[in-house]
Amino acid sequence: MKLVIPVLSLETGGTRYIYQMANEMAKRGHEVEVVLPENAVIAWPLCTKISRVKELVASTIPSGDFILPNFWPTVFPAWESKKGQVVRLSLGFEPLWVKEKEKALATYQIDAPILSISQWHQQIIRQETGRDSTIIPGGVDPSLFHPSPKKSLSTGAGLTIAYILRAKEHGYTWKGSDDFWDAIRITSQKFPQFTVQVVAPEGATYPSPVPYEQIIASSDHEMALFYAKADIFVSTSYFEAFAMPPLEAMACGTAVITTDNGGNRDYTKKGENCIVVPPSDIQQLAQAMTHLLTHEQDRRRLSQGGLVTARDWTWVHAADRLEKFLLQLTRS
Structure with a gap:
C-alpha cells in the first residue's frame, strides 16, 4: 500500500513518532511518501520518499491509498485533496494548547478514522469530540536505547x-x-x-x-x-x-x-x-x-x-498495529 504523510516539519520531539513509523512501514515494503514545505526542517534520517512543496494545500498532496495528516493545519488540505483515504493521526489533542482551538477541534469532526497514541489521549478525544479512536502507541528502538555504564x-x-x-x-x-x-x-x-x-x-x-x-x-x-x-x-x-x-x-x-x-x-x-x-x-x-x-x-x-x-514497547510492535489497522480498512 502507499502511505502519504503530510507534515509541517520533522524536528525534534513528537515528530519522532512520524519518522519511526514511516521508516518501519517502508521496511515492510510499503511505499511511503513524506510531503512537507520547501524550508521545513528534517531532523531525522528518513528512509522514505521525501517531497518538498511550496505550501501544503490540497493540490500539492500526492495520491496514495492512505493519507495520514498528523497536525491540525495538515488535515483539511489532505481531506480536500480527495487523493486517498484520510486517517486522522493525532499526536496530541491540539485544542489543549494551540491558539486556534476551534479550527483544531474541527479537524476531529471530519468523517475519517482517528488514531490516538495512548488510552488517556483516546479518552480526551472522546470526551471533547464524542468520537472514538484507535490507539497506536509509540515505542523505543532497542538497538539504540539500551544500557551503558553509569x-x-x-x-x-x-x-x-x-x-x-x-x-x-x-x-x-x-x-x-x-x-x-x-x-x-x-x-x-x-x-x-x-x-x-x-x-x-x-x-x-x-x-x-x-x-x-x-x-x-x-x-x-x-x-x-x-x-x-x-x-x-x-x-x-x-x-x-x-x-x-x-x-x-x-x-x-x-x-x-x-x-x-x-x-x-x-x-x-x-x-x-x-x-x-x-x-x-x-x-x-x-x-x-x-x-x-x-x-x-x-x-x-x-x-x-x-x-x-x-522490551514490550518497540516501534516494531507499534508498526505491527498500524499495518493491521490499515489493512483492515482496505477490506472494509
Whole structure:
C-alpha cells in the first residue's frame, strides 16, 4: 500500500513518532511518501520518499491509498485533496494548547478514522469530540536505547540526575520546567552530593539553584548515552499524549521519576518501574529525588523494572498495529 504523510516539519520531539513509523512501514515494503514545505526542517534520517512543496494545500498532496495528516493545519488540505483515504493521526489533542482551538477541534469532526497514541489521549478525544479512536502507541528502538555504564560508576563522582529542558519561553508551558528546578533546590538542601545534566533542544538556559551541565545530544546515539549514563531521569510534564522520554530512559536502564501526565499511564507502574508524582507537586518530586539519591537498592530495582517494561514497547510492535489497522480498512 502507499502511505502519504503530510507534515509541517520533522524536528525534534513528537515528530519522532512520524519518522519511526514511516521508516518501519517502508521496511515492510510499503511505499511511503513524506510531503512537507520547501524550508521545513528534517531532523531525522528518513528512509522514505521525501517531497518538498511550496505550501501544503490540497493540490500539492500526492495520491496514495492512505493519507495520514498528523497536525491540525495538515488535515483539511489532505481531506480536500480527495487523493486517498484520510486517517486522522493525532499526536496530541491540539485544542489543549494551540491558539486556534476551534479550527483544531474541527479537524476531529471530519468523517475519517482517528488514531490516538495512548488510552488517556483516546479518552480526551472522546470526551471533547464524542468520537472514538484507535490507539497506536509509540515505542523505543532497542538497538539504540539500551544500557551503558553509569557516569557515577566510571568517574567515582556523585550521582547524576538527567532532565530534558523544554522551557516555557519557547512555548512549552506544559513541561513543568520551573517545578523541576524548584524541586532540585529543595533536594540540594537535603542531599547536595549530586550533579544535574540537561539536554535543551531549543538551547534554553535556566538560572539554576545548582550548577548543571548542558549536554549536546544531536543524534539518537547521543541521546541514548545521555539517558544511560545518568542514575535518575526526571520528567515533569503536566500532560502528554504518550510521553516517550521516560520510556526511552527505562530502556537505557535508568531509574525514572515522572509526573502522572496521562499519556504515560499505559506503561508506568508506580513503584515497579518508576516513581510517579502528581503534576506540579514540587514537594513530592523533591522527596522522590532525595529517596532515589539515597536508596541504591530502590534505584536499581526501578531501573530493572523499567528495562523489563521497555522490551514490550518497540516501534516494531507499534508498526505491527498500524499495518493491521490499515489493512483492515482496505477490506472494509
